[in-house]
């Protein structure tokens with residue numbers, strides 16, 4: 085029998101005293117709801133997840149907004165480590181054009197702008213692996229799939245890794261409803277996967293084109309399991325939005341909600357918070373996502389009484405991460421500062437884009 089997550093007891097009073105006289109107002113997110121356990125970890129290594137055969141679409145040409153690409157890999161980033169494999173493992177990815185195309189245009193030497201569909205853009209702004217079946221992804225979705233039961237609602241079809249694990253594990257499910265916002269993803273992935281299912285399994289699957297946010301607000305149905313994975317990575321800039329999704333999902337959930345990478349993203353928020361203070365990083369010079377903005381404001385007040393202890397920084401940062409609720413529609417994540425990056429050029433771009441005042445000789 086499935087057990088529910090233990091009730092989290094974070095704070096009972098409405099105000100908490102963290103540093104000297106600083107008081108923090110608890111935001112009205114219910115972190116004690118047993119249907120969502122913010123400490124549940126999906127970064128769990130289980131070899132079986134790598135060995136399970138999965139079906140993926142064939143490669144497509146690298147044109148348009150997104151395409152499928154599979155490559156053998158001998159090295160992989162596994163959570164926080166680099167691992168070398170004894171034999172190559174084929175990894176399938178959906179790749180998308182760089183988001184920098186939303187902010188920059190390339191001109192020729194006469195100053196004429198080059199059309200955005202020109203392949204030159206993919207050389208200047210490296211395409212981004214949007215989703216794939218890397219070892220980390222497999223482990224994380226395997227951990228979630230092991231919890232699926234009853235009526236399942238999924239945010240994000242992606243490469244259909246999660247539902248493939250659910251069926252492979254023969255989880256006691258009744259149906260699986262998948263919301264996918266991107267029609268091209270559905271066209272690329274659906275048929276290959278659906279054709280691999282038995283008739284009975286096929287009957288259980290319902291893929292709907294649309295956003296999980298709209299669906300959660302409009303549907304009258306409720307679900308035993310809600311699994312959400314509509315964001316790109318465990319960057320803490322997503323956390324306010326994940327809390328927003330959880331708030332939308334709770335009224336429609338009779339069982340449990342899992343969010344891909346939630347605990348990892350919260351942990352990064354806390355670890356970064358400690359290092360901002362240690363390095364006296366000038367957060368106020370940067371545009372910040374709603375969670376980091378709250379932390380920055382707390383820090384400015386707390387520092388008037390001296391430097392807060394590492395323990396209080398961790399406690400406050402975690403509380404802020406768990407209780408800041410904001411749809412990502414309400415903030416431009418790409419313009420907000422983050423140390424989370426996959427390359428040095430990513431870090432450079434983010435530092436430039438998130439700085440309030442451009443760097444000059446004076447500052």
Ligand SMILES: C[S@@+](CC[C@H](N)C(=O)[O-])C[C@H]1O[C@@H](n2cnc3c(N)ncnc32)[C@H](O)[C@@H]1O
Nearest residue numbers: 240242243244245246264265266295296313314
């Ligand atoms: C990381 S992938 C999901 C991977 C998936 N869990 C799997 O099993 O392979 C994210 C997917 O969510 C979709 N998506 C993004 N925002 C969405 C939204 N608001 N509602 C529904 N789908 C969304 C993306 O188009 C993408 O296909």
